[in-house]
Amino acid sequence: MIENPAARRIRQLFVYSALTLGAVVMMVPLLWTVSTSLKTRDKVSIRQLELIPDPIHWQNYVDIFTKQPVLQQARNTMVIVAASLFGALVPCTLAGYAFARIPFPGRRLLFGLLLATMMLPYVVRLIPLFLFFDEIGWTRTFGPLVLPRLLGHNAFYIFLYRQFFRGIPNDIYDSARIDGCSELGVWWRIFMPMSIPVIAAVSIFAFEFAWNDFLNPLIYLGSNRDLWTLALGLNALRGFEGADGSLNLVMTFSMLMIIPMLVVFYFGQKHLISGVTAQGSLKG
Amino acid sequence: MNATIARQHDESWRARFQEWWFRCRSWIGFLFILPWFAGFVIFDLMPFAYNLYLSFTDYQIGTQGAPPWIGLENYLEIFTKDKLFSKSMYNTVYYLGFSVPLRLIFAFLIALLLNMRVRGMELYRTLFYVPSVVPLVAATLIFAGLLNTRYGLFNHVFLLVGLPPVRWLSSPDWIKPSLIILSLWGFGAQMIIFLAGLQSIPSDLYEAVAIDGGGGLRRLRHITLPLMTPTIFFNLLIGVIGGFQIFAQVFVMVGVDGGPLGAGLVYMMHVYNKAFRDFEFGYAAALSVILFSIIFALTVALVYTSNRWVFYGDGAEDAA
Numbered sequence: 145m146i147e148n149p150a151a152r153r154i155r156q157l158f159v160y161s162a163l164t165l166g167a168v169v170m171m172v173p174l175l176w177t178v179s180t181s182l183k184t185r186d187k188v189s190i191r192q193l194e195l196i197p198d199p200i201h202w203q204n205y206v207d208i209f210t211k212q213p214v215l216q217q218a219r220n221t222m223v224i225v226a227a228s229l230f231g232a233l234v235p236c237t238l239a240g241y242a243f244a245r246i247p248f249p250g251r252r253l254l255f256g257l258l259l260a261t262m263m264l265p266y267v268v269r270l271i272p273l274f275l276f277f278d279e280i281g282w283t284r285t286f287g288p289l290v291l292p293r294l295l296g297h298n299a300f301y302i303f304l305y306r307q308f309f310r311g312i313p314n315d316i317y318d319s320a321r322i323d324g325c326s327e328l329g330v331w332w333r334i335f336m337p338m339s340i341p342v343i344a345a346v347s348i349f350a351f352e353f354a355w356n357d358f359l360n361p362l363i364y365l366g367s368n369r370d371l372w373t374l375a376l377g378l379n380a381l382r383g384f385e386g387a388d389g390s391l392n393l394v395m396t397f398s399m400l401m402i403i404p405m406l407v408v409f410y411f412g413q414k415h416l417i418s419g420v421t422a423q424g425s426l427k428g
Numbered sequence: 429m430n431a432t433i434a435r436q437h438d439e440s441w442r443a444r445f446q447e448w449w450f451r452c453r454s455w456i457g458f459l460f461i462l463p464w465f466a467g468f469v470i471f472d473l474m475p476f477a478y479n480l481y482l483s484f485t486d487y488q489i490g491t492q493g494a495p496p497w498i499g500l501e502n503y504l505e506i507f508t509k510d511k512l513f514s515k516s517m518y519n520t521v522y523y524l525g526f527s528v529p530l531r532l533i534f535a536f537l538i539a540l541l542l543n544m545r546v547r548g549m550e551l552y553r554t555l556f557y558v559p560s561v562v563p564l565v566a567a568t569l570i571f572a573g574l575l576n577t578r579y580g581l582f583n584h585v586f587l588l589v590g591l592p593p594v595r596w597l598s599s600p601d602w603i604k605p606s607l608i609i610l611s612l613w614g615f616g617a618q619m620i621i622f623l624a625g626l627q628s629i630p631s632d633l634y635e636a637v638a639i640d641g642g643g644g645l646r647r648l649r650h651i652t653l654p655l656m657t658p659t660i661f662f663n664l665l666i667g668v669i670g671g672f673q674i675f676a677q678v679f680v681m682v683g684v685d686g687g688p689l690g691a692g693l694v695y696m697m698h699v700y701n702k703a704f705r706d707f708e709f710g711y712a713a714a715l716s717v718i719l720f721s722i723i724f725a726l727t728v729a730l731v732y733t734s735n736r737w738v739f740y741g742d743g744a745e746d747a748a
Binding site: 172239248265268406 | 457563564574
């Protein structure tokens with residue numbers, strides 16, 4: 145289509161201004177967070193626009209460690225994150241591989257069940273699981289948070305892997321099998337190395353969901369302060385300090401939770417899109 | 429003649445052996461999915477069944493042995509006496525009704541703009557996506573600060589443009605809009621899914637429309653929208669299922685009672701309160717069964733009607 149240059153110019157101008165305006169609006173809350181996290185206490189409760197605080201109060205990033213056991217909470221959170229990553233990397237890829245490649249009896253039925261659990265709201269499992277873990281004495285421990293993750297209990301990850309694995313050409317699979325490679329060998333030596341994008345994408349999700357989880361730590365760890373995660377610590381900080389009190393410190397703590405996520409996202413972002421969407425995974 | 433029969437016999441045995449061997453090997457597949465299957469039984473199937481059973485009992489804290497069976501009593505109480513049931517359902521549907529469509533529209537529009545071969549697309553994409561990476565508790569507290577009546581940025585801007593300040597989190601009328609605003613900040617994940625869908629549309633389709641003399645709107649109407657219906661459908665479904673289960677935002681922003689007059693009391697919060705504050709597990713289980721039934725019915729309805737508006741270009745082969 146031949147478009148006249150003026151119309152094209154105007155269209156571009158419109159697109160760029162819309163995008164820039166949108167991006168600025170999206171960024172304002174984050175900029176405000178950074179700015180507030182560096183303010184002194186008396187500065188936060190006055191109505192005043194001040195992007196770069198004066199003075200810049202770096203001390204907040206020291207004080208926060210005395211307000212909450214942040215390091216302990218970070219360690220606790222990492223236990224859950226580690227379990228989640230293991231589950232996403234080993235059991236989930238194995239299951240995805242089997243669903244994609246190995247024609248075992250009952251595969252269709254089981255895959256149907258897997259898809260069904262993706263639609264199963266968490267709320268119908270919440271109470272029985274709590275009672276179950278309470279019965280075996282696992283409340284106030286990491287058990288209920290770690291065990292499901294270690295088993296790779298996440299239908300969404302398995303589904304993503306399966307879709308990606310199905311896109312790997314049959315020839316590669318066949319020739320490896322003919323050369324005497326076992327299923328385990330094909331999975332580990334061929335499919336895993338070929339699937340870095342989807343593995344990266346799922347790992348980011350696994351990290352993110354474990355890092356952000358709130359309801360489960362609240363229910364299972366709420367009464368055991370030594371095992372609190374960062375999300376619980378942050379929520380409690382707000383509660384202790386009151387709604388207005390130390391908003392600056394609440395934002396400092398928020399920054400401590402946001403920065404690791406940004407780092408993970410920065411290193412994984414180039415895989416995020418290709419991994420999730422490869423081979424039309426959304427059409428299943 | 430005999431030799432032929434013998435050979436056939438022999439071959440059939442061999443075929444049977446091979447089939448048997450193949451089946452054995454294929455059990456490896458089951459071995460591979462065993463961890464997931466164990467998880468499925470322990471964390472999905474059994475809890476689901478037990479939850480259903482619990483909903484017909486009067487299980488409370490300290491109940492010893494089998495909880496007393498009370499039939500439909502929990503359900504009767506929910507539908508006839510429980511004022512918070514209808515209130516929390518109303519609040520949740522209100523939240524959903526605005527949050528889900530608005531998120532979809534924003535995500536789709538921004539994805540469309542980003543897909544116009546914009547220079548610096550990666551940067552814009554990142555800027556729009558980054559808010560979705562912010563942990564939910566942090567995002568909620570950030571907005572609790574921004575929406576603060578006295579010194580929050582929102583009221584600051586309102587005053588600058590001459591609007592009266594709003595008591596966002598302390599007035600019953602504004603709690604739900606506040607939650608909706610917070611949810612809009614996180615449309616980035618859906619935007620990424622839309623963007624990926626848009627990028628998979630073959631460009632020769634657009635060229636065909638261009639040759640026929642079709643402009644931008646026609647391209648959108650006749651190519652982009654139809655081809656994007658599976659993605660829109662996916663995002664809609666996920667959005668509705670997720671929206672019904674909103675919890676952490678409300679817990680952090682307005683607390684377990686849902687703020688003034690319970691205007692922010694969402695359904696999950698009601699379930700949580702019944703289970704973990706009142707310890708009426710049977711009653712809470714009944715509440716959760718109702719939520720499940722609603723989500724299930726809605727999912728079935730969406731999938732059923734999707735035949736009419738979702739376009740699956742490559743047939744149903746992939747669904748196997």
